Amino acid sequence: MNDTPEEIAVKDRKMFGFWLYLMTDIILFATLFATFAVLRNATAGGPSGAELFDLPFILVATLILLTSSLTVGLAILGSTRGYKKQTLFWLIATFVLGAAFLGFEVYEFSHLIAEGYSWERSAFLSAFFTLVGTHGLHIVVGLLWLGVMIFRLWRFNFRKTDINRLALFGLFWHFLDIIWIFVFSVVYLIGGIA
Amino acid sequence: MRKPQLETRHDDVRYKSYIVGFVLSVAATLIAYFFVVNQVWPKDILIYVVLGIAVIQLIVQSVFFLHLGRGSSLKSSTFLFSLLIVIVIVAGSLWIMYNLDYNMMQMTPEQMQIYMKKNQGL
Numbered sequence: 001m002n003d004t005p006e007e008i009a010v011k012d013r014k015m016f017g018f019w020l021y022l023m024t025d026i027i028l029f030a031t032l033f034a035t036f037a038v039l040r041n042a043t044a045g046g047p048s049g050a051e052l053f054d055l056p057f058i059l060v061a062t063l064i065l066l067t068s069s070l071t072v073g074l075a076i077l078g079s080t081r082g083y084k085k086q087t088l089f090w091l092i093a094t095f096v097l098g099a100a101f102l103g104f105e106v107y108e109f110s111h112l113i114a115e116g117y118s119w120e121r122s123a124f125l126s127a128f129f130t131l132v133g134t135h136g137l138h139i140v141v142g143l144l145w146l147g148v149m150i151f152r153l154w155r156f157n158f159r160k161t162d163i164n165r166l167a168l169f170g171l172f173w174h175f176l177d178i179i180w181i182f183v184f185s186v187v188y189l190i191g192g193i194a
Numbered sequence: 195m196r197k198p199q200l201e202t203r204h205d206d207v208r209y210k211s212y213i214v215g216f217v218l219s220v221a222a223t224l225i226a227y228f229f230v231v232n233q234v235w236p237k238d239i240l241i242y243v244v245l246g247i248a249v250i251q252l253i254v255q256s257v258f259f260l261h262l263g264r265g266s267s268l269k270s271s272t273f274l275f276s277l278l279i280v281i282v283i284v285a286g287s288l289w290i291m292y293n294l295d296y297n298m299m300q301m302t303p304e305q306m307q308i309y310m311k312k313n314q315g316l
Contacts, residue, residue: 016268019272034287055227059223066216066219070215073215073259175260177259178251185248189226
C-alpha cells in the first residue's frame with residue numbers, strides 16, 4: 001500500500017494547489033474584514049453590535065465549530081491508518097457539528113431580520129451580513145463536500161484518492177475554523193464591548 | 195504480520211497534536227470571552243487583548259491543525275505572503291478611511307459637497 005514516488009508527487013501537487021486556493025480565500029476574507037472594520041461604527045442611527053449580539057449564544061456556536069475541527073482531524077488520522085469505521089464515525093460527528101453550527105447562524109440571521117435589523121438597516125449591518133454570510137456559505141459548501149465523502153466511504157471501500165481528498169477537506173475545515181476565530185473576536189467580542 | 199503502513203511523510207501527525215491544539219483553542223476562546231463579558235480592562239486595552247488572543251489562536255491552529263512548517267516549504271512561504279497581503283489590506287483600509295474621516299470631520303454634509311465639487315479635477 002505504500003505510495004510510489006510518482007503518486008506522492010501528484011498528491012503533493014494537488015495539496016499545494018488546494019493550499020493556494022485557501023490562500024486566495026484568506027485574501028477574500030481580508031477584504032470583507034477590512035470593510036467591516038471601516039464600517040463598524042456606521043450604524044445610521046440603528047443598533048450597534050453591543051445591542052444586537054447574544055454573546056453566550058455565539059460562544060456555544062464557536063465551541064461547536066472548534067470541536068468539529070478536532071473531529072475532522074481524528075477522521076483524517078483514522079483514514080491514514082485505514083480504520084474505516086472510526087473514520088466514518090468522526091466524519092459523521094463533524095457533519096452533525098457543522099450542521100448544528102449552520103443552524104445557529106441561520107437562527108441568528110432570521111432572528112435579526114425578523115426584528116427589522118437586516119442588511120438594509122445600516123452600513124454596519126450590511127458589512128456584518130456579508131462577512132458572516134460568506135463564512136456561512138463556505139460552511140454550506142463544506143457540508144455538501146463532506147456529505148458526498150461520507151456517502152462514498154460508506155458505500156465503497158477506502159481508496160487512496162478518498163484518503164487524499166479527506167486530507168484536503170481537513171485543510172478546508174480547519175481554515176474555516178481559523179476564519180471563524182477572527183469573526184468571533186473582531187465582530188462579536190470587540191463589537192460586543194459596550 | 196506487519197501492520198499495514200499507509201503513512202507518508204505528510205501523515206506523521208499524531209493524536210496529541212490535535213488534542214493539544216483543541217485544548218489550547220478552547221482555553222483561548224473562553225479566556226477572551228471571559229475578559230469581554232466581565233470588562234476586565236477599559237475598552238481601548240480590551241480590543242488589543244482580544245486581537246492578541248485571536249493571533250495566538252491563529253498560530254496555535256496553524257501549527258497543530260494545519261501542520262504548517264511540516265511538509266513543503268512552499269506552504270509556509272505562501273502562507274506568510276498572504277498574511278502580508280492581509281495586513282496591507284486591513285491596516286491600509288483602516289488607515290486611509292480613518293484619515294479621510296478625520297480630515298472631513300469639521301465639515302457639514304453641505305460643505306463637503308461644495309468641497310468635493312471644487313476639487314473634482316484632482
